Amino acid sequence: MAKVVLTYSFARQFAGGKTEHEVSGQSIRHLVRALDERFPGIGDRLNEDMAVAIDGVIHQNAFLEKIAPDSEVCFIPALQGG
Amino acid sequence: MSKLHVTTTINGEPTEFLCDARETMLDVLRDRLGLTGTKEGCGSGDCGACSITVDGRLVCACLMFGAEAEGSQIGTIEGLAEGEKLHPLQKRFIELAALQCGICTPGFLVAAKALLDRNKNPTETEVRYWLAGNLCRCTGYDKIIRAVMDVAAELRGATR
């Protein structure tokens, strides 16, 4: 089970205020699907304009990225550089 | 609208052109003569990207009418190198990475040459104040100042 971490305001909006969730899945795609089953509607927002940090490494677009069973997966606001 | 006929010398070459009375020297160089090495950053004499020399004097081409070139010796970035040999300033700017994006570079080179033509041994402060009319947003000026100081020393060594 990967540990999914949502930001505080995002969790309040879409996940009943709970920021940390144990989710099973082998890739980001699976995690998002599983979360969307728990919190209908959250999937679109997670796919839309969020970046993902997997074990501290930020991915701009991590749809297929593999997840280890003990991974920490954080959804954070998307980044743009100058 | 009748145009003015201007006879001048640009980078040593006798040149004639027709221009509007209200046309700037910058527009003449860029749009009529195809000398696009002289850049426009502001059009108000604040950035120095259009630096040229007129009878040896450093001028912002955007603040000069094309008609004022009549009978003058104009120097632009295109005339800095001698044949295929870069001017020492051009060479040193490349070697010391004194340019990043390069848009301000022609203006800095023309201005720096005008300085070294007058002052063979400028202090860092003199270089900084002479080049204060040229804006660079990329480099923080450090490597530009070093390149100019280096070339000044090199040219002094060569003439000694």
Place this chain on the structure above:
Amino acid sequence: MSSQHYKWIGTRPNRPDGADKVTGRARFGADFNMPGQLVGKVLRSPHAHARIKSIDTSKAEALHGVKAVVTAKDFPEQPNQIVPAGEMQANLRDVTRNVMAREKALYDGHAVAAVAATTSEIASEALALIKVDYEVLPHVIDVDDAMKDGAPILHDHLRTDGLTPPSDKPTNIAKRLEFVKGDIAAGLAKADVVIEREYKTAAVHQGYIEPHATLASATEDGQVQVWSTTQGHFQVRGFCSRLLNIETSQIRVTATEIGGGFGGKTVVYLEPVAIRLSQKSGKPVKMVMERSEVFRASGPTSGGTLRVKIGATRDGRIVAADTTIALQSGAFPGSPVGPACMCSFACYDIDNIKVIGFDVVSNRPKVAAYRAPGAPIAAWAVESTIDLVAEALRMDPIDLRLKNAARKGTKTHYGPTFNTIGMVETLEAAKNSPHYKTPVKPGHARGVAAGFWFNVGADSSAAAHVGEDGTVTVISGNPDIGGSRASLALMAAETLGVDYDKVRPVIADTSSIGFNFVTGGSRVTFATGLAVVNAVRDMIENLKGRAAKIWEVEPDAVIWENGYAKPASSNVGKFEPLSLAQLAAQAGKTGGPINGHAQLNAQGAGPGFGVHIVDLSVDRDTGIVTVERYTAAQDVGTAIHPSYVEGQLQGGVAQGVGWALNEEYIYDAKGRLQNAGFLDYRMPVASDLPMIETVLVEVPNPSHPYGVRGVGEVPIVPPMAAIGNAIARATEVRMLDLPMSPPRLSAALDAMAPKRAAE
């Protein structure tokens, strides 16, 4: 240091585009022309906020020499939703309205119409003949005013995203963000010292010297060519495709040489307008902004209001950190408040953190990215407050930061746990720098601040081709904004084992190479560099295969070493090594051209940290600050071309000095920009600055074969607070608002004077 075992990486050769750029031959945005081209110009709103009741273009259209006029009617309506365009997430409803105002003009300088005419003079005359009937509306400029109840509302449909429960009230607050770690109240309860201040920063412009410029040619068969000065020609293609309903394959965009961008050239302003004018007139159309248009209608980055509260124990441990950050987004939502919130306390390992952010629209130009978007604004407030904590605890500011520095295993307030990072190494490098070890001169004062930026990876494509003489062309798709051709060529030469000058790097247009994300986020040397290395490696596999065919051995019996194919061992047989040139000469016989390709979505860019030290003096009569000495230390991964890495640090510092001391957008009571020129928008000149010393801390990034880490953005994060902290030590006046310009600083010093006299 780490690069000593490389032949090319870490050296400082001449850049491949150097001769072009010192002779005036390099062609920038305004240097492209086509036969029969027209001049395009934009009519801009003189009002900060006005309903556009009607636009009458008939007189302009009737003027001899005018070939086309466009208004918002010429651009299709777009959905109010976030969609990808060239990989940027954008609300196209807003983008099309920023390109050309529809129902309302939302800021001074907002485009309302455009013309194409045979000459510049006729185009200007035509603009004067366009009659726009405006209903002037109340406007709002300041971010605090825009958030108040009863403020003029810019967009009737806008509701605050991120509120629980959701609100149905029209508002200027587009988004609310909140990040929480630990328990802020419990943390504050443990603190021996609590410092709280409110700060303001002004909107500042990226200030690139080259104005926006574009040349567009739309032909009768539906094809479009664009030459544009841009940080991302693939984004230009993507936006124009969406905004004008043209298939991407029909649009070919060539990035010209680019005269600075710093984030400000990652969006479109002129390109869709020039294409539309070209379509309507049947001629190529060239458009170049004047400097005043650049200031009024492009960029800038946000100004904002920030409150920071930090609590620490007597021994210097920060136990609670709390901030609220409200940023201007300009006329449409989309300030960098997200990264500002995340970067705010990212340098530190603090148990209890609370960060709230607001994205706020007001009647200003829509903000564009500017070097580490959002981070410098947050750092100004946070690093100033940390300096106050150091003062209160009588601790050395670097020691306080070392005691609280983020390190491997630190859990950030925005979620991720840091892997290997270089904050401690960078602080130590600053502490051990010649500058910090030198006592402060009499009459000078010293300030220190730190900064953080994520850095970005993302999509890149690259190709490598071998010519028949064995020299190599490396093709990629990111405009070279500060020497990236040299870095890419160095990595290609290193990988291939050939000399740097045998590699010619080329930047291809959108039809000649696969997709590349913008030159931004400090990503090119990292991500595009990775694509180049992979393309060269792909080519090496090909080369090994050719040698295997010549020797009649298996491909895996061949190795590639220093530019030669060699037998993997003596068991393979006795063969003379084959050089790249020898293999290239026989290419036709061994399978045709020898090329390599790579495409990737680069992950693991790795964050960067910077620590800056400034010594300065203050003229108490005039409030003029003189920067006397400056040192920037930064963890830069591997410095591929150290001169250009130093240059990034030095340039970032100079922009930061401007942000700190002079630069600001000044509006009058009617909401009109008062300083839309370089004379009044005062950027640092050569005589304002000393030499800028750099300390490159080379901790290689494990996610890149040569350890590359982005370096371009971090150096603009610390300067404002470093300078403010030094001013506070020089004068005992703590400036809370940027810029700390002479009038403001002298006013603050005057306000202190009676107090000082009384002491």
